[in-house]
Amino acid sequence: xxxxxxxxxxxxxxxxxxxxxxxxxxxxxxxxxxxxxxxxxxxxxxxxxxxxxxxxxxxxxxxxxxxxxxxxxxxxxxxxxxxxxxxxxxxxxxxxxxxxxxxxxxxxxxxxxxxxxxxxxxxxxxxxxxxxxxxxxxxxxxxxxxxxxxxxxxxxxxxxxxxxxxxxxxxxxxxxxxxxxxxxxxxxxxxxxxxxxxxxxxxxxxxxxxxxxxxxxxxxxxxxxxxxxxxxxxxxxxxxxxxxxxxxxxxxxxxxxxxxxxxxxxxxxxxxxxxxxxxxxxxxxxxxxxxxxxxxxxxxxxxxxxxxxxxxxxxxxxxxxxxxxxxxxxxx
Numbered sequence: 001x002x003x004x005x006x007x008x009x010x011x012x013x014x015x016x017x018x019x020x021x022x023x024x025x026x027x028x029x030x031x032x033x034x035x036x037x038x039x040x041x042x043x044x045x046x047x048x049x050x051x052x053x054x055x056x057x058x059x060x061x062x063x064x065x066x067x068x069x070x071x072x073x074x075x076x077x078x079x080x081x082x083x084x085x086x087x088x089x090x091x092x093x094x095x096x097x098x099x100x101x102x103x104x105x106x107x108x109x110x111x112x113x114x115x116x117x118x119x120x121x122x123x124x125x126x127x128x129x130x131x132x133x134x135x136x137x138x139x140x141x142x143x144x145x146x147x148x149x150x151x152x153x154x155x156x157x158x159x160x161x162x163x164x165x166x167x168x169x170x171x172x173x174x175x176x177x178x179x180x181x182x183x184x185x186x187x188x189x190x191x192x193x194x195x196x197x198x199x200x201x202x203x204x205x206x207x208x209x210x211x212x213x214x215x216x217x218x219x220x221x222x223x224x225x226x227x228x229x230x231x232x233x234x235x236x237x238x239x240x241x242x243x244x245x246x247x248x249x250x251x252x253x254x255x256x257x258x259x260x261x262x263x264x265x266x267x268x269x270x271x272x273x274x275x276x277x278x279x280x281x282x283x284x285x286x287x288x289x290x291x292x293x294x295x296x297x298x299x300x301x302x303x304x305x306x307x308x309x310x311x312x313x314x315x316x317x318x319x320x321x322x323x324x325x326x327x328x329x330x331x332x
Contacts, residue, residue, distance in 0.1 A: 001193065002180045007061070009177060012141055012153045015057040017173055018095055019050040020139045020155030020187055023125060024171065026091060027157070031134050043128045044084060047071055048108055049091045050124035050139055055107030056096050058120060066119035068302060069111025070272055076105060115271070115301055118145045123272035127241025129213065136165065138241040142275035147299040150178045152276035154242055157187065162196060162246040165239075174246045176276075176283035182249050198286040198314035199251040204321055205231035207313075210244040210253040219259035222328055226257070229324050245277030248312055249284035255321060258310035259291070268303040269310060278312070287315040293322050 004010055023046040030042035051071050058067055076085045085101050092107075093099040111122060120143055127137035139155035154174040160166035162174050162184040171187035174196070183193040201207060209227055227236075237244075237253050247253045260267060278288040278296055289295055290307035297306040313321060 002175060002177045002183055004191070006177075008143060008151060009175070011057070011061045012143065012151050013173060013175055015054045015061075016139050016141050016153040016155040017187055017189070018057070019053050019124065020157050020171060020173070022046075022053055022091060022095060023050050023131070023137075023139060024157040025094075027131060027134065031132060040128075040132070041084065043125060043131050045087050045091065046131065047125045047128070048073070048076065048084075048088045048104075051111055051122060052088065052092050052099070052104045052107040053095055054122055054124070054141065055110040056092070056099070056103075058110065059107070062120075066113045066116045067110040067122060068113055068115050068119050068271065069122040070124060070270070071108055072112045073105035073108040076108075115144065115298075118143070120144075121272045121275045123242070123270075123276075126273065127243065130240030130243075133240075134167070136240045136243045138243045138246075140242050140272060140276040142272075142279065144271075144275060144298050147297070148178070149275050149279040149298060152176045152279035154246055154276050154280060155187065156241075156243045156246055159243050159246060161194065161250070163250040163252040172246065174249065174280055176249075176280040178279065178283070180283070182280050182284040184246070184250070196246075196249040196280070196284040197251060198249060198281070198284045199254050200316070201254050201314060202316045204255070204317040204324070206234065207232050207254040207317055207321075208234045208252070209236045210247060210256040211236045211238050212244070213238055213240055219261055222259045223257055225328060226259075226321075226324055229327065230321065242273070242277035245280050245312065248286060248314070249280045251314075254314050254317060256310070256312040260309055268305050269307065270303055271298055271301075274304065274310060281312050285315060286313060287318045288312040289318070289322075291322075291325055 131137040157171040176182040291309035
């Protein structure tokens with residue numbers, strides 16, 4: 001069982017819980033069928049509000065700690081975005097009544113720091129298109145110490161028990177602590193934890209592949225080729241965000257890939273897109289490497305510069321999948 005008396009663990013759980021509830025409110029109030037396709041204002045408000053809220057909570061709990069996150073407030077300070085800043089501040093003040101527009105910008109900008117020996121890394125909303133569709137997204141927070149992820153939390157408001165898409169449930173908080181396993185509890189605050197364990201599937205031909213709706217950062221054709229070469233017959237599970245890592249940890253999928261997009265062959269993963277999810281899978285008994293089989297290296301700044309792509313599995317099929325990837329040829 002995880003040590004809930006550890007202040008870092010309790011901070012990670014509670015801050016992600018509060019941020020997840022906040023963005024859930026924003027999704028319910030701002031995302032509607034009438035939303036135009038190019039209107040990203042709900043996800044903009046939610047992204048910044050979640051980062052500001054977690055920044056404010058970090059200042060209260062660990063004022064000397066570093067936050068590395070996706071957003072900065074520079075765009076919000078433009079005159080044309082003043083209305084958005086007002087909306088963000090209004091939402092943040094629901095939880096932090098003392099919030100002002102200047103404070104919100106300061107809390108957001110905590111995330112512009114560079115990684116240090118110990119730092120928190122945040123993706124305030126992973127899966128923006130899922131958020132806009134009213135589907136799956138995640139708030140992802142991790143603690144990295146000495147280049148290794150030590151704590152990871154995923155807040156998945158539209159997922160129950162880390163495995164069931166549920167748009168009217170209480171959501172899932174998935175937490176992993178190094179050498180203490182991976183666990184799921186409700187976002188509702190009951191603090192009753194269920195241990196997560198990856199699937200026992202040993203044959204890659206039987207693997208259920210977890211795939212994104214979003215194709216910009218991967219190579220869908222190569223994933224199709226890989227599935228064919230493995231003889232995988234199961235229907236893929238399609239889902240946005242690091243919620244896929246939760247499903248993999250819960251045994252509801254066996255294989256997750258990020259191949260390199262043909263248009264972005266030099267792309268290297270952002271650390272906030274992988275930190276929390278990777279430790280969740282590892283602590284559930286799975287394995288996460290790059291496409292060369294190298295462990296993820298969090299010592300290289302805001303990107304995983306020493307890694308190419310992502311391969312996450314239940315560990316039992318990992319080597320077989322790596323061999324299949326090598327046979328595909330040049331994925332770089």
